[in-house]
Amino acid sequence: MSSTPVAVVTGSNKGIGLAIVRALCGRFPGHVYLTARDPGRGQEAVAKLQQEGLQAFFHQLDIDDLQSIKALRDFLKEKYGGLDVLVNNAGIAFKVQDTTPFAVQAEVTLKTNFFGTRNVCTELLPLMKPYGRVVNVSSMVSSSALRGCSQPLQQQFRSDTITEEELVQLMNKFVEDTKKGVHDKEGWPNTAYGVSKIGVTVLSRIQARMLNEQRKGDHILLNACCPGWVRTDMAGPKATKSPDEGAETPVYLALLPSDADVPHGQFVIDKTVQPW
Ligand code: NAP
Numbered sequence: 001m002s003s004t005p006v007a008v009v010t011g012s013n014k015g016i017g018l019a020i021v022r023a024l025c026g027r028f029p030g031h032v033y034l035t036a037r038d039p040g041r042g043q044e045a046v047a048k049l050q051q052e053g054l055q056a057f058f059h060q061l062d063i064d065d066l067q068s069i070k071a072l073r074d075f076l077k078e079k080y081g082g083l084d085v086l087v088n089n090a091g092i093a094f095k096v097q098d099t100t101p102f103a104v105q106a107e108v109t110l111k112t113n114f115f116g117t118r119n120v121c122t123e124l125l126p127l128m129k130p131y132g133r134v135v136n137v138s139s140m141v142s143s144s145a146l147r148g149c150s151q152p153l154q155q156q157f158r159s160d161t162i163t164e165e166e167l168v169q170l171m172n173k174f175v176e177d178t179k180k181g182v183h184d185k186e187g188w189p190n191t192a193y194g195v196s197k198i199g200v201t202v203l204s205r206i207q208a209r210m211l212n213e214q215r216k217g218d219h220i221l222l223n224a225c226c227p228g229w230v231r232t233d234m235a236g237p238k239a240t241k242s243p244d245e246g247a248e249t250p251v252y253l254a255l256l257p258s259d260a261d262v263p264h265g266q267f268v269i270d271k272t273v274q275p276w
Helices: 015-027 039-051 066-080 102-127 141-147 151-158 164-180 192-214 248-254
Strands: 006-009 031-036 057-060 083-088 128-137 221-226 267-269 272-274
Touching: 006 015, 006 066, 015 031, 015 039, 015 083, 015 248, 031 039, 039 057, 057 066, 066 102, 083 102, 083 248, 102 128, 102 164, 102 192, 128 192, 128 248, 141 151, 141 192, 151 164, 164 192, 192 221, 192 267, 221 248, 248 267
Parallel strands: 006 031, 006 083, 031 057, 083 128, 128 221, 221 267
Antiparallel strands: 267 272
């Protein structure tokens, strides 16, 4: 078993994820895994970094596929005995002009952005080594979507005692409410992406609390962040940041020094903790 530190970035064959891997290759003292659902696209990205003089390793990972997540978990356990840095970056968004029915957009978006990310956490968080760092890439849209929720929903999402099971129930309820055409009446905002990212931010707050309760002495720091508005296939060419600039806050959180005990359980934009 290797004692080399190891970092994993999900959805990193392109966009912000690839930029996070690029930055980590230069700064993380260990092996950096670029993961992708499609091995061809993943290997191509590794080769691109190699041309830049950077060495990343590849492992397949489709966060929609529990078997794929478990295969990565077993590989990390066997080869490294755990994990030092996890960046949950993989995500999807329907384009504004997409005419797919809202209920379908809700189900598909939540499946990857919330449930897929949660499944990765369920399988990989137990592997985190002491002083590990976990970064969940959310979005500032999670804050605006939160403000668009009814008061009772806002209260639940801001609660310091909400459990993961209660959050999962709420995310499932959103999908069901869109199918019944009652999401508006039930107090949800009109954005499936926004609700999925509320889920990611609240999940991060819950997970940080669980780490405090269950692994206090291990100094693991877990945060959610927004990379900013970044020129990628998701956000388009008009966005203000380059992918490398978008990677700065996630990488800052992934490389928080071992003597840091904050931020933890926070939502961070431009390396600054935001109110939730
Ligand atoms: P992107 O260019 O579209 O890249 C998304 C990445 O996620 C791709 O590598 C994609 O793989 C991967 N992915 C999607 N579904 C996956 C799955 N089921 N399993 C594994 N990988 C999957 O988007 P981006 O702008 O870099 O976004 C990265 C993250 O930042 C997302 O979580 C996004 O919500 C967040 N974000 C972006 C912005 C922005 O302005 N760009 C702002 C706020 C937050 P494929 O190539 O196979 O599709």
